[in-house]
Amino acid sequence: MVEAPKQIKLPDSVVETKPRETVVILVSPDDVVVQGEAVLKTVDLLDTKTDNVAAITDKLERLERNIIGINTRTAVESKEVTILADKSIPFRALKKIMSTCTGSGYGKISLAVTQKETQS
Amino acid sequence: MTRRRHYRKRMVETPELNITTFLNLMVVLIPFLLISAVFSRVTIMELSVPTSAGGGAVTTPNFAIEVIVRQAGFEIANGSSVEAAVPKKDGEYDMEMLSQLLLRLKAQYPDKEDATVLLEPDIEYDYLIKIMDAVRGTRKAVEGSDEPEKIVLFPDISIGDAP
Numbered sequence: 001m002v003e004a005p006k007q008i009k010l011p012d013s014v015v016e017t018k019p020r021e022t023v024v025i026l027v028s029p030d031d032v033v034v035q036g037e038a039v040l041k042t043v044d045l046l047d048t049k050t051d052n053v054a055a056i057t058d059k060l061e062r063l064e065r066n067i068i069g070i071n072t073r074t075a076v077e078s079k080e081v082t083i084l085a086d087k088s089i090p091f092r093a094l095k096k097i098m099s100t101c102t103g104s105g106y107g108k109i110s111l112a113v114t115q116k117e118t119q120s
Numbered sequence: 121m122t123r124r125r126h127y128r129k130r131m132v133e134t135p136e137l138n139i140t141t142f143l144n145l146m147v148v149l150i151p152f153l154l155i156s157a158v159f160s161r162v163t164i165m166e167l168s169v170p171t172s173a174g175g176g177a178v179t180t181p182n183f184a185i186e187v188i189v190r191q192a193g194f195e196i197a198n199g200s201s202v203e204a205a206v207p208k209k210d211g212e213y214d215m216e217m218l219s220q221l222l223l224r225l226k227a228q229y230p231d232k233e234d235a236t237v238l239l240e241p242d243i244e245y246d247y248l249i250k251i252m253d254a255v256r257g258t259r260k261a262v263e264g265s266d267e268p269e270k271i272v273l274f275p276d277i278s279i280g281d282a283p
Contacts, residue, residue, distance in 0.1 A: 013253050014253055019162055095241070111245075112165075114161065115161045
């Protein structure tokens with residue numbers, strides 16, 4: 001179960017798909033956190049010119065090499081990524097993360113959102 | 121003097137408060153608060169992404185529904201030419217217009233399930249989700265019913281860069 005962290009505000013959506021156990025990439029206005037470890041600053045991510053972010057690729061590879069705990073195992077083996085990004089993150093940052101993930105073999109990407117109240 | 125002491129003693133012995141009214145209030149309040157509590161649940165939106173490294177390069181088949189999101193507004197294209205351009209209204213994207221246009225497209229091509237959302241690099245994530253929601257499906261108010269009817273439009277969404 002993915003919990004919404006305090007430092008980011010997820011956008012609202014009407015989708016009802018439940019989150020699964022996947023590798024989680026969190027993009028707050030300050031940091032990019034891959035599976036619980038801050039790998040680089042969001043500002044640096046925006047400055048990167050290429051589509052492949054070395055820091056993220058690195059972290060994903062390290063995850064595969066030393067798996068700690070059952071949760072990480074299912075997450076890594078699923079080859080799925082869930083991106084939790086703050087509302088204000090521009091698309092080009094997300095695109096870099098997405099192409100980095102697909103480049104590392106994580107083909108299924110999901111975007112996390114908060115469920116909108118259906119009755120409003 | 122003795123009577124006074126006796127009185128004080130009785131006060132200490134019986135400090136019971138009459139909380140019945142308070143409990144009655146709680147019985148009403150607790151269900152009410154539980155109903156009104158908003159449980160923010162995290163859900164996920166699945167994307168269909170090309171698995172090859174690099175991404176971005178979307179091969180356009182002969183017909184595709186594309187929603188191009190720009191800073192000034194959005195455009196609906198059919199893979200080769202722009203069909204409709206909708207400017208921003210009061211600084212916000214005109215979501216109703218988008219839903220209407222997509223509904224019309226769905227009526228023309230009922231079997232079409234996939235669509236592409238193309239964004240300019242500086243569009244915020246929030247708008248991406250909003251547009252994707254609109255492309256995925258819409259709600260139509262049904263006369264004589266409180267529950268709006270859900271209409272599925274193009275649930276299979278790919279995203280990419282705006283040309």
